[in-house]
Amino acid sequence: MCILAAGDHFVLNSTIRDALREELGSHVPISELTLPWPDVPFGDVAEVHEASGSEEELIEALQGVAICVTQMAPLTRRVLENCPDLRLFAVGRGGPVNANLPAASEHGVAVTFAPGRNATATAEHTVALTLAAMRRVPQTHSELRSATWRGDYYRYDQVGLELRETTVGLVGFGAIGSRVARIMNGFGAHVLVHDPYTDKAAVEGVAEHVGLPELLSRSRVVSLHARVTPETTGMIGAAQIAAMPPDSVLVNCARGALLDYDAVCDALDRGHLFAAAFDVFPAEPVPPGSRLLRTPNIVMTPHLAGASRQTAHQAAFITAAEVGRFIRGEPLSHCANPEAIDNGGAFTTR
Incomplete structure (x- = not known):
């Protein structure tokens, strides 16, 4: 099992990695993809909103990956169709607007979010x-x-x-x-x-x-x-x-x-x-x-009310906790599409 940390220049990959290590230990392999936000403004990517990066780079990064922890990566129908190993998409923001929830449910991918992080x-x-x-x-x-x-x-x-x-x-x-x-x-x-x-x-x-x-x-x-x-x-x-x-x-x-x-x-x-x-x-x-x-x-001010260093750390730790629950088969606390979860949220390979 591999986890992708798809961070950006606010919720850093190093912050996500540290939170995952604290939750899971050091044995779980973590790959990384750095998205360009906020240096490049977010926007629509295919059918999802407020996303950063491209479908192509995310598809490439998600090959063989079961869990993605991100803030801005675009979970589109095309991404889901081309990433058959993906099971959990953990979004470190108050609402997963960058995820196609109906398509995720169809593909059995649970999407979680981080309410209250900012x-x-x-x-x-x-x-x-x-x-x-x-x-x-x-x-x-x-x-x-x-x-x-x-x-x-x-x-x-x-x-x-x-x-x-x-x-x-x-x-x-x-x-x-x-x-x-x-x-x-x-x-x-x-x-x-x-x-x-x-x-x-x-x-x-x-x-x-x-x-x-x-x-x-x-x-x-x-x-x-x-x-x-x-x-x-x-x-x-x-x-x-x-x-x-x-x-x-x-x-x-x-x-x-x-x-x-x-x-x-x-x-x-x-x-x-x-x-x-x-x-x-x-x-x-x-x-x-x-x-x-x-x-x-x-x-x-330019839409930065929620921007603090504590917010970035909160986002990482809330999503890491959800990853831990998912892997242990515990109920998720902040799942946006619970119908996608098999066996009460337990991680199983396809």
């Missing part, structure tokens, strides 16, 4: 962007670097906002949203949560569970933490932004599809929003002509 990093980044937007940190830093001392930022109509005693509304209370809530509590904010999949008891003592219209109307800061589904796509548009109080702050470190960015720019241009902060966008990379690049009072 939850702390994303939560901390969300709060950092929120504070940067509320206190105009990027603008004042940039101006000071250009030798401009903006004393007028002390004017009441220019001065920033505090989190203490501010109502913060979180749309989503999963692994990330729940961490943001606890951090915001530490600042003395009052936290509202809207999440139809979480009941009031689950947020008790941390936040107040409300409907989305109430959250929008009461929150000075609104931060998005929902998954993209048909129901949540475009959930925050012009009408929802207009329902927020004047001088509010809107933050999105989840997915670009949740939000109408033109509506945000309109609200900033007319002064309804105080600021906005984004780590995700409708098109990535952001096109050179995007309104986001010329609308004032927007703080932006």
Whole structure:
């Protein structure tokens, strides 16, 4: 049995290898393939999304390989058809969007993922962007670097906002949203949560569970933490932004599809929003002509909220633990297609 570590320049092959050695010992052979992400942006590969590398190089690397540990490698129907020894495809990210799950199930290949691997990093980044937007940190830093001392930022109509005693509304209370809530509590904010999949008891003592219209109307800061589904796509548009109080702050470190960015720019241009902060966008990379690049009072980072060294190690150790369970015949903790597993998850040769 051989394992392929298909790492990249974030989740390094050395990190994957160390995690597998710790889980399995040093006797299991591990081959390596280094994918070009993030030096080369991810994208669609055949029918899968957010993938790195090519089908051809993965097919070649998977010959005689039973288990692949990766973050970005493309598990397409063509790859599956040409890699008959593959049994487990362990993806070190929150969702295996780079894997064709129906095809994997047809070929008896279990696909696992790593929920929560970047939850702390994303939560901390969300709060950092929120504070940067509320206190105009990027603008004042940039101006000071250009030798401009903006004393007028002390004017009441220019001065920033505090989190203490501010109502913060979180749309989503999963692994990330729940961490943001606890951090915001530490600042003395009052936290509202809207999440139809979480009941009031689950947020008790941390936040107040409300409907989305109430959250929008009461929150000075609104931060998005929902998954993209048909129901949540475009959930925050012009009408929802207009329902927020004047001088509010809107933050999105989840997915670009949740939000109408033109509506945000309109609200900033007319002064309804105080600021906005984004780590995700409708098109990535952001096109050179995007309104986001010329609308004032927007703080932006290039989709790296989940990027921390701890995240990379978490991804490797979560996937390595799944490999260990699979080989020992134990139930998998994070399997996206349990119908593909034979004999309760036990490793068997074809």
